Amino acid sequence: METLGLGIIGCGNISSAYLKAMTSFPILDIRGIADLNRSLADQRAAEFNVPARDIGELLADPSIELIVNLTVPKAHVAVAMQALEAGKHTYSEKPLGINFTEGKKLAAFAATRDLRIGAAPDTFLGGAHQTARAIVDSGALGQPVGGTANFMCPGHERWHPNPDFYYEIGGGPMLDMGPYYITDLVNLLGPVARVAGFAMAPRNERVITSQPRHGEHIPVHVPTHVAGVMAFENGAVVQIGMSFDVAGHKHVPLEIYGTEGTLIVPDPNHFGGQVELLKKGGTFEPCDTSEPYADGNYRSIGVADMAHAIRSNRPHRASGSLALHVLEVMEAFHTAAETGTTIAITTQTERPAPLSQSLIGGHIGR
Structure with missing residues (x-):
């Protein structure tokens, strides 16, 4: 299957786990990593043999279809919106946003651009x-x-x-x-x-x-x-x-x-x-754990599944609708605590499809 070009924005602690795991998924072609702290991007680039670039360069590169957003939580929506405005699909570290209102704004904007959003965690695919x-x-x-x-x-x-x-x-x-x-x-x-x-x-x-x-x-x-x-x-x-x-x-x-x-x-x-x-x-x-991806840290399998989904025109599992639903639920605990009431959840999401097939070697998870 044709590879998918991606750029990574955010080179903090979690980026090492993503960069290491991405080598397990041949569909992912890392075209560059960036951070507001250029020295941090240079450090990760040297460590993983990928190019360090400016954020603007990544967003302007037509060979990049997906931005992986590994910034701190309060920047998740702002960076994801930049990626969508540049015509890129975007996948963010968790949570999707720091509140339900901004999460809804992001999902609505992605829909107007006919672009996909995804978000961690993807550990449920383990x-x-x-x-x-x-x-x-x-x-x-x-x-x-x-x-x-x-x-x-x-x-x-x-x-x-x-x-x-x-x-x-x-x-x-x-x-x-x-x-x-x-x-x-x-x-x-x-x-x-x-x-x-x-x-x-x-x-x-x-x-x-x-x-x-x-x-x-x-x-x-x-x-x-x-x-x-x-x-x-x-x-x-x-x-x-x-x-x-x-x-x-x-x-x-x-x-x-x-x-x-x-x-x-x-x-x-x-x-x-x-x-x-x-x-x-x-x-x-x-219980016998015979399913794949139980033997290591595959933090980026959600990105790989999203890439396969883009290529084969199917839903991706670590989806925006799932992440938005989870964000609403999490905020609801705080709202319930403040108001002393039970909070009804308004978003709908489907259970993600089981991961019935390995993504290693370019196979498509159905």
Whole structure:
């Protein structure tokens, strides 16, 4: 299949994972990387043997069809809009935007240009999560009843060299980690219908313990502990907890409950991990993860799937509609917490099609 030219804007921490994983997907032809900090772009270019270019050059290059947007969350929509205005499809790191209003604006503008938007996370395409999806689709759980989703840690200032944005508007545990969990739940159970939630911020500043800014204080502008409930359109009710304020816990990342069984789903921030199934009356048993993309970090498989979809004129899985739905759900937890009401979700999205075929070697995932 004909390759697809792409440019990358944003050369921060996550760009290394993308650039490394992109070598697994022959359809992706990296025509350049750019960053407002040119020295950072030059560093990544040397590391991965790709050309460093100015942002304007990437947007003006007619051989580039897709811009991969790896900027900080508050710049996601602005950079994506620039790409669309230049006639490029765009794929953004998560979240799609820092609020639902700007996410809707981006989706509407893309529709007027007849261009595609996509967004991370794409970890739900990993082998472990596709195995879990196949088990749900097989009916082994019976009627879906509910589940739990948990990400809890003491905060990212422990390890990130510049953690400020995690505590600015557009950050916090829900917008930072929620996309992985909620996207995987939509993959497994379908769209969300209603949300209830509570949120708090027990500290108004954090102390960085990573290098090179060890000991520096940074302000907190968002809730850092969020708990809530999602009612899915299929009737399932799932509890969720996202926190940067928990010293430690024993919850597994995801559990899915049905009338006939329970499914343990591994960390949706990773592509692999152990899936376990308990059938009613039995015990938890490990499941064979025979699906591809369970053995490494394939962060960019969503980009590759989007490239194949552009070439073969089919829907892509890490789609704009999925990302916008997840963004609305995440914002709804904060709205519910502020208003003390249950929030109805207005967006519609389809469950992404299962990844039934490998994308390695140029094969098309149907």
